[in-house]
Amino acid sequence: MKTFFLPRIRDVLFFAIFAGVLALGPQMLNMDGDLPRHLLMGKIVLETKTVPTTDIFSYVYEGRPLIPHEWLAGVIFFLFYSKLGLDGIVLLSALLLSITFTLVYDYALLRCGARFPSLILVVWGAATSSLHWLVRPHLFTMLFLAIFLILADRLIRDEFKQVWLFPVLMVIWANLHAEFVAGLLVLAAYCAGWIFDIFLKRTNINFVLGKRLGVATILSILATLVNPAGFHTWETVFGYVNNRYLMLRIMETRPPDFSQPQFLILLALLIFCIVLVLLRIRKLGTGTLIALAGFSAMSIFSARNVHLYGVVAPVLLACALTGSAEIPALKTLEKIFAVVERSVRGFLWPGVTVFLLSGLLLGGQLGMVNEFSAKTFPVRALNWLEMNPQHGRMFNAFDWGGYILFNMWPTQLAFIDSQTDVHGDITREYERAISLEEGWQDVFTKYDIRWVIIPKKWHLVGALAFQGWRDVYHDELAVILVRP
Structure with missing residues (x-):
């Protein structure tokens, strides 16, 4: 049977x-900052009906082939x-x-x-x-x-x-x-x-x-x-x-x-x-x-x-x-x-699995919240920026680039994100800045950076503050500093 x-x-x-x-x-x-960047790319393609082939995400590489x-x-x-x-x-x-x-x-x-x-x-x-x-x-x-x-x-x-x-x-x-x-x-x-x-x-x-x-x-x-x-x-x-x-x-x-x-x-x-x-x-x-x-x-x-x-x-x-x-x-x-x-012919089980578990998840019955965590991404900082927009070029943490772009593009372009640099040029300058290597200040001068959004625990925060940069926002994760 x-x-x-x-x-x-x-x-x-x-x-x-x-x-x-x-x-x-x-x-x-x-676990990383790639997804928001992919979401932004998908949004742009669907809205413009074209696929970008020049960089429109990083002001450093703006206009270069993508x-x-x-x-x-x-x-x-x-x-x-x-x-x-x-x-x-x-x-x-x-x-x-x-x-x-x-x-x-x-x-x-x-x-x-x-x-x-x-x-x-x-x-x-x-x-x-x-x-x-x-x-x-x-x-x-x-x-x-x-x-x-x-x-x-x-x-x-x-x-x-x-x-x-x-x-x-x-x-x-x-x-x-x-x-x-x-x-x-x-x-x-x-x-x-x-x-x-x-x-x-x-x-x-x-x-x-x-x-x-x-x-x-x-x-x-x-x-x-x-x-x-x-x-x-x-x-x-x-x-x-x-x-x-x-x-x-x-x-x-x-x-x-x-x-x-x-x-x-x-x-x-x-x-x-x-x-x-x-x-x-x-x-x-x-x-x-x-x-x-x-x-x-x-x-x-x-x-x-x-x-x-x-x-x-x-x-x-x-x-x-x-x-x-x-x-x-x-x-x-x-x-x-x-x-x-x-003796088993329960071929509908995969469909039942998808239907049942999807319904439970979307109905909030599984007790899980799928969201970009404020412990990983600068969620609260971007909420503040929405009410207090900063002007000029920014310097951002590598892993936050995609999230910032997803929420602020095209008003704000990133310095770097996890998808931008396939050559290593900007990564070198990024590392020089965050590691406070010799000449790190030159990075901010070269690109006329007016404000930064970076992790609060970075040594760069103290170095910039010593240079006179103003702390306009900070929380447990992120800090926003503005050039004097």
């Missing part, structure tokens, strides 16, 4: 991730925000993450053939990626990476022939987030694996398959050019990655510190990956091994890539677990899961 009211394992996974993200919503909104490689994510974020407020942004994030890992589980189960090992692998990957569960465009990247991986893996197995789908997806991805490069790396890994198989004189080389891989890769590369900045979008990608100054100064671009507890789950997954590959290497294709090695290395070199590894590892390691259902310790458990799953 089929039971239509019981959830399947995939439904439980979907519910757990969706509910987990809702619970983390207030934290995810306030690479809006995340404009589409900003539009989607703002659409949800305009209808549902920040609750809508959290709901979108929950939906993206739960769909991503449900797709990963479905494919891992298809390749592994055992529910429990697949579930453990996917939950492990999700937990690893949770280090970067922030409300940013990279949530779209995680979903598109999962789709690209699945389609590419099916393509290499000759189970999928619709090559045109890769460039179509890439056009969307390249306008959502700069990490679209991850999709190209997946295709490149499989192409390299196919070529290696030829040199290794493997039998049964499928040249039609190689042609499909090559076409998918070339068309996907060309598809990345379909964006407001054209080929200039690659300047941002390579310029940022090759900029050692910025890479060393941004915390998330540094290598993960495995002495910190939050990175131990990544370390464990990396070790498990190495051990599993050594034990079951014959079950993994050459392209799969190259992709695993590449994304493993990326997660070691930069903490910013951890969320990618959390998606890649479960998909690619699943086939190495083929036959695990026959392990004595798992056999009985797997039989129980199989019997239950065969």
Whole structure:
């Protein structure tokens, strides 16, 4: 007898991730200052029906070329925000993450053939990626990476022939987030694996398959050019990655510190990956091994890539677990899961989850308030500025730039924000000023800065006060100083 009211394992996974993200919503909104800037970009695009290609956010870079490689994510974020407020942004994030890992589980189960090992692998990957569960465009990247991986893996197995789908997806991805490069790396890994198989004189080389891989890769590369900045979008990608100054100064671009507890789950997954590959290497294709090695290395070199590894590892390691259902310790458990799953057809549970939890969140029944926290952003200071506007150029804290722009643009442009400086020029001057390095006063003279809004605890506050700058507002977090 089929039971239509019981959830399947995939439904439980979907519910757990969706509910987990809702619970983390207030934290995810306030971990950095990127979201307000994305919201502003989305608002501008929707109101003007154009995508800015010159900088209109920082007076330092005003008029210079701008690479809006995340404009589409900003539009989607703002659409949800305009209808549902920040609750809508959290709901979108929950939906993206739960769909991503449900797709990963479905494919891992298809390749592994055992529910429990697949579930453990996917939950492990999700937990690893949770280090970067922030409300940013990279949530779209995680979903598109999962789709690209699945389609590419099916393509290499000759189970999928619709090559045109890769460039179509890439056009969307390249306008959502700069990490679209991850999709190209997946295709490149499989192409390299196919070529290696030829040199290794493997039998049964499928040249039609190689042609499909090559076409998918070339068309996907060309598809990345379909964006407001054209080929200039690659300047941002390579310029940022090759900029050692910025890479060393941004915390998330540094290598993960495995002495910190939050990175131990990544370390464990990396070790498990190495051990599993050594034990079951014959079950993994050459392209799969190259992709695993590449994304493993990326997660070691930069903490910013951890969320990618959390998606890649479960998909690619699943086939190495083929036959695990026959392990004595798992056999009985797997039989129980199989019997239950065969009798369950509760396919509506993901929809019920979204509908029910969304209703509870929007109705204020979950006891959570999704807002920009006054402990993170200068909320009270900007409320004061609304009634007491300051004139002239301002100097602001890096992490506050996006929030200030979202609330004050176009009346006030920022000195710096988390999206503006991809070259490092302004970051150097910013660091010189806040660190009170030799010549720090020159920064304020050079840009004719008339007032500042910075954290109250900074030493710069005392230095400016000593120079005669007036304290016109302060609270527990922020201070506003005006030049004499």
